[in-house]
Amino acid sequence: MSKRPSLFxxxxxxxxxxxxxxxxxxxxxxxxxxxxxxxxxxQMQPDFNTGNWVRIFTxxxxxxxxxRTFCLAAASAAITSAIAFPASYAISFKLxxxxxxxxxxxxxxxxxxxxxVRVYSLQVFLSDAGIINxxxxxxxxxxxxxxxxxxxxxxxxxxxCLPLVILLQLFSLNFVNRDLVEAAHNLRCARFRTxxxxxxxxxxxxxxxxxxxxxxxxxxxxxxxxxxxxxNPPTLSIMxxxxxxxxxxxxxxxxxxxTMIGTLLTVAFLSIRFAYRERGE
Amino acid sequence: MNDQMTTNSIVxxxxxxxxFGDIFAVERVDFExxxxxxxxxxxxxxxxxxxxxxxxxxxxxxxxxDIYLDGERVNGKATWDRDTPMVWQxxxxxxxxTVQENVEFGLKMRGVSKVERxxxxxxxxxxxxxxxxxNRNISQLSGGQKQRVALARAxxxxxxxxxxxxxxSALDAHLxxxxxxxLSSLQKDLGIxxxxxxxxxxxxxSMADRVVIMSRxxxxxxxxxxxxxxxxxxxxxxxFLGSANIFxxxxxxxxxxxxxxxxxxxxxxxxxxxxxxxxxxxxVTFIVSAENMNVRPTGSxxxxxxxxxVGEEFVGATAILFVETxxxxxxxxxxxxxxxxxLDTRPGSxxxxxxxxxxxxxxxxx
Numbered sequence: 137m138s139k140r141p142s143l144f145x146x147x148x149x150x151x152x153x154x155x156x157x158x159x160x161x162x163x164x165x166x167x168x169x170x171x172x173x174x175x176x177x178x179q180m181q182p183d184f185n186t187g188n189w190v191r192i193f194t195x196x197x198x199x200x201x202x203x204r205t206f207c208l209a210a211a212s213a214a215i216t217s218a219i220a221f222p223a224s225y226a227i228s229f230k231l232x233x234x235x236x237x238x239x240x241x242x243x244x245x246x247x248x249x250x251x252x253v254r255v256y257s258l259q260v261f262l263s264d265a266g267i268i269n270x271x272x273x274x275x276x277x278x279x280x281x282x283x284x285x286x287x288x289x290x291x292x293x294x295x296x297c298l299p300l301v302i303l304l305q306l307f308s309l310n311f312v313n314r315d316l317v318e319a320a321h322n323l324r325c326a327r328f329r330t331x332x333x334x335x336x337x338x339x340x341x342x343x344x345x346x347x348x349x350x351x352x353x354x355x356x357x358x359x360x361x362x363x364x365x366x367x368n369p370p371t372l373s374i375m376x377x378x379x380x381x382x383x384x385x386x387x388x389x390x391x392x393x394x395t396m397i398g399t400l401l402t403v404a405f406l407s408i409r410f411a412y413r414e415r416g417e
Numbered sequence: 418m419n420d421q422m423t424t425n426s427i428v429x430x431x432x433x434x435x436x437f438g439d440i441f442a443v444e445r446v447d448f449e450x451x452x453x454x455x456x457x458x459x460x461x462x463x464x465x466x467x468x469x470x471x472x473x474x475x476x477x478x479x480x481x482x483d484i485y486l487d488g489e490r491v492n493g494k495a496t497w498d499r500d501t502p503m504v505w506q507x508x509x510x511x512x513x514x515t516v517q518e519n520v521e522f523g524l525k526m527r528g529v530s531k532v533e534r535x536x537x538x539x540x541x542x543x544x545x546x547x548x549x550x551x552n553r554n555i556s557q558l559s560g561g562q563k564q565r566v567a568l569a570r571a572x573x574x575x576x577x578x579x580x581x582x583x584x585x586s587a588l589d590a591h592l593x594x595x596x597x598x599x600l601s602s603l604q605k606d607l608g609i610x611x612x613x614x615x616x617x618x619x620x621x622x623s624m625a626d627r628v629v630i631m632s633r634x635x636x637x638x639x640x641x642x643x644x645x646x647x648x649x650x651x652x653x654x655x656x657f658l659g660s661a662n663i664f665x666x667x668x669x670x671x672x673x674x675x676x677x678x679x680x681x682x683x684x685x686x687x688x689x690x691x692x693x694x695x696x697x698x699x700x701v702t703f704i705v706s707a708e709n710m711n712v713r714p715t716g717s718x719x720x721x722x723x724x725x726x727v728g729e730e731f732v733g734a735t736a737i738l739f740v741e742t743x744x745x746x747x748x749x750x751x752x753x754x755x756x757x758x759x760l761d762t763r764p765g766s767x768x769x770x771x772x773x774x775x776x777x778x779x780x781x782x783x
Contacts, residue, residue, distance in 0.1 A: 313509070315505050315507045315509035316509050316511060318496070318505075318509070319503075319505060319510075319511075320511075321476070321495070322475075322496050322497070322501070322502060323497075323502065323522050323523040323526055323574075324497045324526035325497060325522070326495070329526075334511065337514075338512075414513075414554050415513060415514055415518070416515035416552050416555075416557070417553050417554065
């Protein structure tokens with residue numbers, strides 16, 4: 137019963153270890169390194185130049201994009217969670233085991249189609265001459281600028297996150313102790329109140345992690361802000377591509393990317409700490 | 418039916434049926450529970466005892482029949498509209514609330530002001546001797562402490578009735594006995610009705626005023642622990658209690674105050690006063706409790722048989738000798754260690770067993 141990892145478990149974790157070293161840790165370190173490099177005549181040169189960081193952090197355009205991206209991701213996480221919860225609750229608490237299994241399968245179907253393809257088809261729906269505006273036009277309203285707007289971006293992001301968030305919420309709701317729900321009812325807490333006083337606190341960890349995933353996916357998303365949001369004003373992902381295209385400024389793009397990673401790590405750390413926080417001594 | 422209800426009963430079940438699909442969980446159950454009574458419902462798993470309790474709590478609705486609580490028919494009334502707090506087997510304490518917040522929960526739902534809520538919750542925590550843990554997280558408590566929180570949470574609203582679903586089953590033997598005395602004295606102090614579901618005879622018999630024994634959705638017997646122990650109604654109850662030897666035979670002749678019974682293992686006499694509504698030739702089943710069996714090395718005795726030892730088990734200060742008759746029936750003899758010491762109790766040895774005809778009890782339900 138020694139605490140030292142056995143050779144067997146070391147061998148088992150080797151594939152993951154190699155993968156993470158090769159495709160996560162090494163590129164990350166490389167990213168940190170090039171954020172200090174210098175670009176001369178469209179050529180990158182190894183250097184220790186803090187100018188890239190200063191340059192990015194002193195530009196108000198960067199902070200505008202940062203705030204916009206952060207708010208979009210937060211809104212996407214909040215709206216997705218709010219739309220997903222009633223469905224997850226109904227599936228977990230009101231359906232039979234059999235019906236539940238079928239619905240989980242149905243919820244996986246959106247993953248069968250590429251995200252890009254889905255976004256292109258959304259363009260058809262949201263454009264000024266698109267299906268939604270055409271329908272609204274029949275009632276004499278619109279057309280509304282659904283495409284190339286914040287609305288469009290959010291529709292794309294929520295479409296991206298919704299199935300995953302429902303699945304994550306569903307699994308956490310399935311683990312809610314049903315005795316607690318009955319105990320609340322028995323103590324005069326009627327159905328609706330029980331949802332907020334007992335079920336949500338019981339499933340808190342899963343609900344927070346689901347929202348966190350929606351935030352992470354939306355924060356780094358490039359497709360929806362560009363193809364549904366119009367790309368202007370840019371989000372951080374769009375800004376990264378703009379910077380690399382104009383003058384090969386990979387080091388400055390690295391600064392933006394590292395700021396994004398730092399933000400996500402902070403948000404993830406804070407959410408998980410919030411999720412696992414316990415009441416009382 | 419309601420008018421027949423005596424003013425002393427707080428609960429009345431009138432031919433209550435509960436079906437899950439095609440399966441009867443509870444099949445025509447009738448009984449009343451008196452005010453301030455400690456009633457235990459006992460049976461093995463799947464006998465319908467928990468379903469009966471859940472119907473009282475309003476967590477299940479009866480398929481047929483009527484349930485009255487305090488004179489009011491409550492079929493279809495949701496659990497949150499009843500005053501029937503329950504203590505769960507799992508205790509069902511809210512892990513995301515502190516001990517005190519758990520106890521306050523029921524008061525909060527009733528709209529009791531915050532000041533009064535805190536005051537009442539703390540009074541109950543003190544009564545249950547867990548006030549020092551008021552601000553703890555539930556996961557920081559021991560099994561016995563959690564038990565006390567669950568009781569405080571259910572009782573803080575001062576209900577007329579408390580429902581308990583095997584609340585002690587997760588505790589070790591020592592703690593179980595201690596909590597039994599806590600429950601007993603609590604029930605006497607408060608003077609409210611306790612309905613206690615258990616599969617444990619020792620819990621039911623040590624605490625309850627009356628015990629309901631259920632099997633396969635039906636009631637086998639209702640009575641005080643003494644009544645049930647001394648005079649089980651039928652073979653099921655006698656076997657469930659497990660402390661008596663069961664014999665079946667036919668009444669052959671009556672001599673004086675004794676009937677003679679012809680059974681596979683011989684002829685026995687029983688007190689005729691215990692045989693009612695039976696005639697010569699009728700089959701009767703009677704029991705002799707394990708401690709009323711007398712045992713000698715050899716020799717035939719009136720009302721006796723020869724048995725072969727199968728094994729021995731020590732139960733505290735006494736021992737139970739398991740023996741087999743010539744016809745293969747299994748019997749038990751419970752005596753102090755001293756009484757067995759002069760006998761050869763090795764498996765396979767023969768012993769003579771006999772009993773007093775007045776110590777037999779005839780099962781009326783057979």
